[in-house]
Amino acid sequence: MKLKIHRGAAQIGGNIVEIATKSTKIILDCGRNLPPLDDPKAADDMEIDGLTRGESAYAAVFVTHYHADHCGLAERVNADIPIYMSEDTKNVLDVIADFINRPLPRVNKILNPGHEERIGDIKVVPLNVYHSAMGAMAFLVEADGQKLLYTGDFNRIDETFYTLIDQVDILLCEGTNIGARNGMTEQDVELDAARIMRETDGPVFVLCSTTNIERVRRIERACNKSGRTMAIDPFMKAVTDKAASQLLLVNPVGFVPNFITEEKTPRIYKYLARDFMTFAGARAVSKMTNLTFMVRQSMGEFLERLNRLSALKGSTLIYSMWRGYENTAYTKKFLDLCRSLGMNIEYLHASGHAYREILETTVSRLNPKTLIPIHTESAETFCEMYDNVVTLCDGEVFDCERL
Ligand SMILES: [Zn+2]
Missing domain, CATH: 3.40.50.10710 (Metallo-hydrolase/oxidoreductase)
Structure with missing residues (x-):
């Protein structure tokens, strides 16, 4: 199994993650870049061959939640690539589309928590997480005998989550607030x-x-x-x-x-x-x-x-x-x-993203062999905290076999 973060390895938002085996490639999240604060309508012209242009190379796109920095490019995904998301995610995107007068999102399959999807030789199990978007999911991906958990965005995780997972080989973990302790709940x-x-x-x-x-x-x-x-x-x-x-x-x-x-x-x-x-x-x-x-x-x-x-x-x-x-x-x-x-x-505000203490709990409970930060501007903080961290650059391929 190979992992490639097309975008989001060292920034907050705009997540696009590729998982590939010899025969199958899928995408986890297809986010739009968060626009600069002084230009909220800035366009995102990101193109990925086989995803947004050219002959389709991906078998599916899985969306973790309805924030645009995780799903904003969905409307540009090639029409023959199926898009998967939770029912809550689809429902909210439908309402937003009605109120801003945009086309309804294309959703080919609704994901149910705990129910695995098989795409070629890749298995994806969606799992509920808490985030400032309802119906947000993390994805447990299994292929070539290895397990990778992509957290998406989350601010806390239920105990039942851990009962569904034993050890993971790779934890692809959001780290928006890795530098922030004890924020407001x-x-x-x-x-x-x-x-x-x-x-x-x-x-x-x-x-x-x-x-x-x-x-x-x-x-x-x-x-x-x-x-x-x-x-x-x-x-x-x-x-x-x-x-x-x-x-x-x-x-x-x-x-x-x-x-x-x-x-x-x-x-x-x-x-x-x-x-x-x-x-x-x-x-x-x-x-x-x-x-x-x-x-x-x-x-x-x-x-x-x-x-x-x-x-x-x-x-x-x-x-x-x-x-x-x-x-x-x-x-x-x-x-x-x-x-x-x-x-x-x-x-009065509580972050939609886990503070450092919760990230620490998540890492210790999942006990991954390799920890790869995403959705963070402080990957080096993970490196200071753990000795099994691999930091990737956007576009770099990580071969999970090398573990
Ligand atoms: Zn989010």
Whole structure:
């Protein structure tokens, strides 16, 4: 079995990993490069012969989760190469495609955790991991008598995960936070959010990723603890409908932040029309009390409308994303607006990626013969911690037989 990281060996995001035997080649993740913070719409022109152009050389593409830095190139994969992903991943990508008016993702097979897929002489077993994307999976790959575990992105792993795996030969492990110890946990976010919600007289607004279902669940629990009702827009309603089994969402209030018409945005209108009676405009929600609005950077005008209705008095914005996004123009503009409207701003976030202690536990539990970092800018930290680390460059072939 040969391993080649086409991209992502020494950077965060843009993962494309190849596993090859003499007869079969597959791809794990086909990520788009994370765009620079000052140019969020930057294109990714990466081409791989046999994957995105030329005669197809790969038998399948397996996607770990729905973040674009792991699946963003899927739409450019040759049409005759089947794409595999979990049901949650497909569902969320479908909703996103509807709301940004892009083609629906092509999915040829739904992966079920623990159920192996055989592609030629390669066996792939998908396993659930926790990440800021629901339905995220790690892949256990077996071929030529060797086992490789590709973690994808994760922030923690269930005990049952380890019961499904005995020793692995190669651990291809994400290391986004290998340099960070003891960061805030989702539980901390929940407790602090509940406190802020209790201490705030006016409405609370939470700026977080709509598709980070674990975070939505934590905010929802904080609402319950503080006697607030969560207010969600049609996009969050559509996403959370897909995650219904993981959420409570008891009678949330629906609000429409932007004008939606059947003519201009028919695919979004379909969602709205289905739930029409449950969504209210700014005027109606401005009269309600004890609300916590789930918001995005695009909702500045909605906040201004609430302000004109004198509904922002004593309000707080909880910024619940990676702080780095503050440097993007659209986030900065939104935060500046919040400040100019007199809103108090609090920061609460837990990383979607495992902190160092959890990475250490993962490595010691899986006890790999060889540890290969990916999705990290600090591979050298792994080298300092372990003596079985092999660092690869993008495009370098690692022959697992040499172990
Ligand atoms: Zn991710």
